[in-house]
Amino acid sequence: MHNxxxxxxxxxxxxxxxxxxxxxxxxxxxxxxxxxxxxFIREEEPNLPEVSELDIMRHYTALSKRNHGVDSGFYPxxxxxxxxxxxxxxxxxxxxxxxxxxxxxxxxxxQGALELMYDLQQHLKEITGMDEVTLQPxxxxxxxxxxxxxxxxxxxxxxxxxxxxxxxPDSAHGTNPASATVAGFETITVKSNDNGLVDLxxxxxVVGDDTAALMLTNPNTLGLFEENIVKMAEIxxxxxxxxxxxxxxxxxxxxxxxxxxxxxxxVHLNLHKTFTGPHGGGGPGSGPVGVxxxxxxxxxxxxxDKKDGRFVFDYDRPQSIGRVKPFYGNFGINVRxxxxxxxxxxxxxxxxTENAVxxxxxxxxxxxxxxxxxxxxxxxxxxxxxxxxxxxxGVRTLDIAKRLLDFGYHPPTIYFPLNVxxxxxxxxxxxxxxxxxxxxxxxxxxxxxxxEENPExxxxxPHTTVVGRMDEATAARKPILRxxxx
Amino acid sequence: MMKHRYLPLTESDKSSMLETIxxxxxxxxxxxxxxxxxxxxxxxxxPASPEPTLAKELARMAGKNADLINYSSFLGAGVYxxxxxxIVDHVISRSxxxxxxxxxxxxxxxGELQAIFEFQTMICELTGMEVANSSMYDxxxxxxxxxxxxxxxxxxxxxxxxxxxxPEAKAVVRxxxxxQYIAVEEIPHTDGVTDLKxxxxxxxxxxxxxxxxxxxxxxxxxxxxxxxxxxxxxKSLFIVSSNPLALGALTPPGKFGADIVxxxxxxxxxxxxxxxxxxxxxxxxxKLMRKVPGRLVGQTKDDQGRRGFVLTLQARxxxxxxxxxxxxxxxxxxxxxxxxxxxxxxxxxxxVREMAAANIQKAHYAKKAFIEHGFEIAFDGxxxxxxxxxxxxxxxxxxxxxxxxxxxxxxxxGRDYPELEQHMLVAVTELRxxxxxxxxxxxxxxxxx
Numbered sequence: 001m002h003n004x005x006x007x008x009x010x011x012x013x014x015x016x017x018x019x020x021x022x023x024x025x026x027x028x029x030x031x032x033x034x035x036x037x038x039x040f041i042r043e044e045e046p047n048l049p050e051v052s053e054l055d056i057m058r059h060y061t062a063l064s065k066r067n068h069g070v071d072s073g074f075y076p077x078x079x080x081x082x083x084x085x086x087x088x089x090x091x092x093x094x095x096x097x098x099x100x101x102x103x104x105x106x107x108x109x110x111q112g113a114l115e116l117m118y119d120l121q122q123h124l125k126e127i128t129g130m131d132e133v134t135l136q137p138x139x140x141x142x143x144x145x146x147x148x149x150x151x152x153x154x155x156x157x158x159x160x161x162x163x164x165x166x167x168x169p170d171s172a173h174g175t176n177p178a179s180a181t182v183a184g185f186e187t188i189t190v191k192s193n194d195n196g197l198v199d200l201x202x203x204x205x206v207v208g209d210d211t212a213a214l215m216l217t218n219p220n221t222l223g224l225f226e227e228n229i230v231k232m233a234e235i236x237x238x239x240x241x242x243x244x245x246x247x248x249x250x251x252x253x254x255x256x257x258x259x260x261x262x263x264x265x266x267v268h269l270n271l272h273k274t275f276t277g278p279h280g281g282g283g284p285g286s287g288p289v290g291v292x293x294x295x296x297x298x299x300x301x302x303x304x305d306k307k308d309g310r311f312v313f314d315y316d317r318p319q320s321i322g323r324v325k326p327f328y329g330n331f332g333i334n335v336r337x338x339x340x341x342x343x344x345x346x347x348x349x350x351x352x353t354e355n356a357v358x359x360x361x362x363x364x365x366x367x368x369x370x371x372x373x374x375x376x377x378x379x380x381x382x383x384x385x386x387x388x389x390x391x392x393x394g395v396r397t398l399d400i401a402k403r404l405l406d407f408g409y410h411p412p413t414i415y416f417p418l419n420v421x422x423x424x425x426x427x428x429x430x431x432x433x434x435x436x437x438x439x440x441x442x443x444x445x446x447x448x449x450x451x452e453e454n455p456e457x458x459x460x461x462p463h464t465t466v467v468g469r470m471d472e473a474t475a476a477r478k479p480i481l482r483x484x485x486x
Numbered sequence: 487m488m489k490h491r492y493l494p495l496t497e498s499d500k501s502s503m504l505e506t507i508x509x510x511x512x513x514x515x516x517x518x519x520x521x522x523x524x525x526x527x528x529x530x531x532x533p534a535s536p537e538p539t540l541a542k543e544l545a546r547m548a549g550k551n552a553d554l555i556n557y558s559s560f561l562g563a564g565v566y567x568x569x570x571x572x573i574v575d576h577v578i579s580r581s582x583x584x585x586x587x588x589x590x591x592x593x594x595x596x597g598e599l600q601a602i603f604e605f606q607t608m609i610c611e612l613t614g615m616e617v618a619n620s621s622m623y624d625x626x627x628x629x630x631x632x633x634x635x636x637x638x639x640x641x642x643x644x645x646x647x648x649x650x651x652x653p654e655a656k657a658v659v660r661x662x663x664x665x666q667y668i669a670v671e672e673i674p675h676t677d678g679v680t681d682l683k684x685x686x687x688x689x690x691x692x693x694x695x696x697x698x699x700x701x702x703x704x705x706x707x708x709x710x711x712x713x714x715x716x717x718x719x720x721k722s723l724f725i726v727s728s729n730p731l732a733l734g735a736l737t738p739p740g741k742f743g744a745d746i747v748x749x750x751x752x753x754x755x756x757x758x759x760x761x762x763x764x765x766x767x768x769x770x771x772x773k774l775m776r777k778v779p780g781r782l783v784g785q786t787k788d789d790q791g792r793r794g795f796v797l798t799l800q801a802r803x804x805x806x807x808x809x810x811x812x813x814x815x816x817x818x819x820x821x822x823x824x825x826x827x828x829x830x831x832x833x834x835x836x837x838v839r840e841m842a843a844a845n846i847q848k849a850h851y852a853k854k855a856f857i858e859h860g861f862e863i864a865f866d867g868x869x870x871x872x873x874x875x876x877x878x879x880x881x882x883x884x885x886x887x888x889x890x891x892x893x894x895x896x897x898x899x900g901r902d903y904p905e906l907e908q909h910m911l912v913a914v915t916e917l918r919x920x921x922x923x924x925x926x927x928x929x930x931x932x933x934x935x
Contacts, residue, residue, distance in 0.1 A: 005793055006596070009604050009831055020837035022569055025844060026920040027851040032735065032843055035850050036868050040707050042737050046611035048835045053573055056831055060577040060601070060824075067597030069585030077587055084492055085585050088537055093759075094575075096555045097548025103761030104563055104897055105552060106885050112550030113760050123531050138623035138762065141804070141816040149665055178804035178814035182634075183665045187809040225518045255525060256516050262523045280821030281598040282588040282620070282781065284763030300661075322661040326564065326626035326654035327761025339544060345534025347488040354512045355495050361515055362503040378515045405593055416805075433494035434503065465593040467794040475786035475798040479775065481617050482607040 006066060006466075009059050010483050013049040019056050047485065066466050067281070068410050074436050078382045078413035078425025079173070079221055081251050081273035086343065089276060089336035098335050103327040107312055114311030117328065118304050120338040121288075127341075127349070128247075128267050129260025130290030135329040136300045140248060142324065143268030143287030144179035144215070149321045150291060150298040151213050151242045151266060152183060157298075157319065160240065163212040167241075169198050171222060171417040173248060176215045185212055192419055196222045196375040203235055211241035218245065218262065219252045221417040221425070222375060223360065223382035233263030242266060242295075250274045251429070252357060252380035255350035265292045275337035277330075286333035300324045355430035356381045359437060363428055366441050370448040374420050381429075387422035395451040395458045397422040402469065403450070403461035407443040490534070552889055554758060558922040562872050562913025563703070563897040564625070564652050564750070565758050568731070569841065569917055571832040574755035578825050588781070588817070592796045598820060599795035602783040605827040612733045612830075612838070613747040614740020615769035620781040621823040622766030622815065625750030626655040629697065629727050630662035631768065631779045631813055632746040636695030636723040637668050638812070639777055644669045644692045648680040650702035651727060653902035659697070668694070678704040678865025678874065682712055689716055695723040695746070700739060701732050704865050704911065705849070705872030710742035718743065729753060730767065732870045734833075734842030746770050755829030756822050765822035776802060779813030844916035845871035848923065852914040855927045861934040864909055874899065875910045876935035884910070884933055891929050908935065 032041055051059070068075070075082035093099060101110055121133040137143035148166065155163045166180035167188045177187040188206050193199040197220070207214075214236045219225045226232065236243050245259040245267035251274045259267040271277045272285035279285075291299065301320040302313035313328075344352060357380050364373065364383040371385040387397035401411035401424075413425040428437055450458050462468065495503075500512070509515060516524075535543065559567045578584060582597060589595030589602075602620045609618035622628040633645045645663060647656055649672050656672070663670045673688060673696075674681045680698050689696075696717040700708045710726075717724040725746045726739040731753035733739075739747045752764040770778055776799060784798035804811040833841060849871045853863060856875060864874040877884060881898035888895040900907035914923060 006600060008600070008607075010607065013834075017834075018836060019573075019832040019834060020569075020571060020841075022837065022841055022844060023916060023919070025847065027848060027923075029847055030850075032846065035846055036736070037707070039711070040737050040868070042733070042735055042839070045835050046608075046734065046738075046838065048608060048611060048833070048838055049831050050834045050836065051831060053571075053832070056573055056828065057576070059831075060828065061580065063597035063601055064577075064580040064582040065597065066595075066600070067582040067586055067589075068591075068594040069582045071581035071585045075587070080587050082587060085581070086492060088541060090579070090584075091541065092544045092548075095545055095548035096553040097545075097551040099757040099759055100554040101551045101760045102554060102559060102561050102565055102567070102758045102894065104561055104565070105894055106882065106889065108886065109552035109889050109894070110760065112547040115550070116544075116547055123529075126529050126531050129525075138627065139815075139817045141814045142623065142627070145665070145814055149661065152665075174803075174805035174808045174811070175814055175816050177809035178807070178811040181809045181811070182662070182814045184667060227518050227520060230520060230522055253519075255528060257519050257523050258525050261525060278584045278821070279587045280584050280819075281586045281595075281601075281824070282820035283817035284623070284765075284819045284822055285817050286763075322664070323626075323654060323657035324661055325658060325762070326624055326652070329761075330623075330763040331760040332757075332763050339540065342532060342535050342540055342544075343537070344490065344492075346528035346531050348490050348493075348534045349531075350528055351488045351490060351493055355493055357515050358495065358500060358503055358507075358512055361507045361509075365507045378509075378518060401591070402593070405591070410587075410594065411591060431492050431494065434499040462593050466596055467593055467792050468788040468790055470592045470788050470794050470796045471786045472796050472798065475784040475796050476801070479782075479798060480785040481603075481775070481782055481798075482610045483603070 006062055008483050009049045012055060013051055015050055017050045017052050019051050019053045073408050074432060074440055075410040076412050076426045076428050077410060078427045079248055081427060081429060083276060083429035084431035085276050085278040086340060088343065089339045092339045093332050093335045111311055114304060116335060116338055118306060118311050120334055123341050124269065124288055124290060128290045129258030130267055131293040132296045132299060133288050133290045134299045135288045135334055136325050137287040137289055138325050138330050139283060139285040140268055140270040140287045141175040141179055143289045144175055145182050146300060146324045147244055147266040147268055147289050148179055148183035148185065150295050153298040153321050154295055155212060162210055165210045166212055167206055167214040170419050171220050172215060173246065176246060196224045197226055198232060200228055200231060203232060207235055207239045209240060211239050213242040213244045215244040215246060217249050219249050219380040222384050223379035224375060225380055229262045249381060252353060254353040256353055265295060271333055271337035276340040277333035277336045284330050284333055286330040352430050359428040359430060359432060363426060363437055363441060367444055370445050382425060382427035384420050385424040386420055387424055390451040391422050393451045393455055395455050397424055399458045399461060400447055403447050403458045404443060405462040406464045409440055409443065552894060557892050557894045558918065559894040560896050560912050560914060560926055561894050563911055565761065566753050566913060566915055567917055568753045568915050570755040571829055573832060574825050574828045577828045578821055583824060584821050589797060592794060596794060599783050601824050601827055603785060603795050605823045606783060608827060608830045609767045609769050612730050612738060613769045614738030615747050616772040617775045618767060618769040619778050620783055621818040622768050622780055623819060624762060624764045624766045625727060625748060626658040628748035628766035628768050629655045630659045632725045632748050633659050633695055634662060634666055635746060635777050636725060637666060640694045640723065642692055642694035645695050645697065646671050646673050646688055646693055647697040648673050648699060650675040650678060650680055650704055651697055651699040652703050655727065678706045680708055682709060685716055689720050691720055693720055693722040695725045697725045699727040701729060701870035704874050705869035706865060706867055714743040731842055734838035735846060745774065751826035754826040756825050763819055763822055765819040765826050777812055780815045781818050841916050848916060848918055849873060849914040852923045855923060859927055871915055872911055872913045875912050877908050877910055877933045878935045879933060880908060881910045888929060893926055893929060
């Protein structure tokens, strides 16, 4: 990595230079003012760059070198499932018949696309233990909102209009309460107990005839399996509520436990996590939603169906919550996920979870001698440590994360979940080798030692990156959100 | 256990790891899953397929679809077949970009952060707005978020939306509005543009925001000046959904006084991909900056005074504010925003105008050719790259014949507008050659109403 400032593309522009090659105008051309009325023709040119094709490639190559991806190095970011993104997925998603088809073409001309979507739904139904799946939601949070809207429609259809509350554990992802709000619900928080699991007594207290649903990740964000899931389902269902499964952590339970068998009524999946659609630097993702049979009427429309050997879109869904997205979801990501599932097969997916859980437990055990382990029991795909011990030495979890950058690692998720002090949340995934885990563990042990012997080196980290710690306060106080020519 | 190229642990790795953990089998690690919910055995799904076998099988599946490379397409309706500079795919194929997560660690994410900062700038430039975010799922959900922003900002509970806005985007707005108990009313169109008289009658102090599309779903230009005056007369927000490519040649909504401008950057280097992923954009006046949904990148300095970029104003977002966040959106479409940035950069100041103008020229050429062949144009008037053709048969049946001639025909407006049965929405982009356009007109032959 270079330590010089990387100019903005706007700062390397030169009047008259071009980077495009448009088709020739092979028709008679008239003045734009003959076609477009006065007042509608743009007067000021947009200040876009003027650069050559090589300028573009050099610019973005330089930017890419200032970015860390899974292909660059280990990325144990908890709750994000940063596993390897297979290259066959990228190749298949770029096939002309997948990348270059229009969503509004006649069904007869896109049977291959519909077949893939239909078969992906069949696979996801089996994997989740649900009765039907929609591929329409664009991401996990979008899936959450879609699922909650279906739950709302279900209750309303039963005349059950007083169910205005959604229960969310204190360890839940922030999207859960935010999605509940957008779906028109009020959020109630249920506490975790000393074992890091949902407190059943507290759950009984907050559940009632106003409960629309309980949203749950299992295993939870601490990486712990909610052992009382059957009891919890009884409590929520007994009160007339629905059980919502946040599929963020599905990598932990493939072939081990299915949300549908645990009693969940709705589940969303993050295909960009468990099923290797790449994260793309923040998206696009894909967030399919699976439901049990009593919620099928409320699925977003259209629903893909198979009739007489042909695949069709069914728009005749009078109880549907409507559209949640134009067209049919993030098809390109769904193609990648389908390719992955077909690459792994049933035995492969089982091995995915077993190796992911083995990796996490191995790291947890080795690191527990050097960092506080708030919940000492088998974890699933991820685990949390606490930097409490180091904090007493003046080294905060943030410092540890920044110091890891010097070793070439992306740090774990930090300060989440909120119910663990100085939290460090590590998810290795199954695609990492023991050698990689051992090197990372060694780095963590060295940092723990540095915290005791030479805390400044940790407190002042990172030392090797292209920029140091950023002034985020000023960024928020005096926001500069775009380039302006000085 | 199965051997797989994505799974590196060997048997000897596993046994030494199990020993460290202090258990005798991997299965013990799952002992916390109660028997009652424990899944035993394997999923009943298709068996694992080797790489070359799967690549071939899926190539054949893809081959069953009529694609935009091998067919000449006159289908638009929100998704367009445009020139995508080949360099775009080379840039987004750099795995430092596509295998990265959200840039929460700025020290090792400056590349992504800077690319987004540049994207935000380009969207501001094209729309004529002051602030743009890092992107949304797509144009439809961006529009729904704009409606919610207007309701939250004005504390009013009614949205008016033009009948000439995209039907699927309208449907998404309605779904979101239901969640928030917001009423949505449709402003009728007259001759393919939003009916000003009707809007005036519908406007009152309860209206949070008014949504129009520019150019609209029928390809027409809306009376922006008049609309703005009516909308702001009741202190409602003026929300405009715009094809950003069109703004290379057309006066940007910001100039017309729009408060929120949204749309989809798909025309900039993003493949149709059967409807997604595309790339919504979201731009506002600086007054609304702190109400924006989703991620924003800001410029700042590091501890040594060097320029750098960070995610900022995060107090709006779900991971901080939880149930009080401005939206539940968590991801953005970073990789597609990158693709759009590369395309906008390649086109640049001159190319974006040239490409937009080429769309206008070719669409008008095609329209004229249809008229000369005896066709009638519905809602005739200045357009960007789409117009409405009256035909004498169901559009579906015409399209079924066209596909056999290697042509993907226009959109069947009867699907969304019962009064527009036998009306085809035709899109003509800069990629359609004179030869293709003439052949299309020829093949449409006796279909004129």
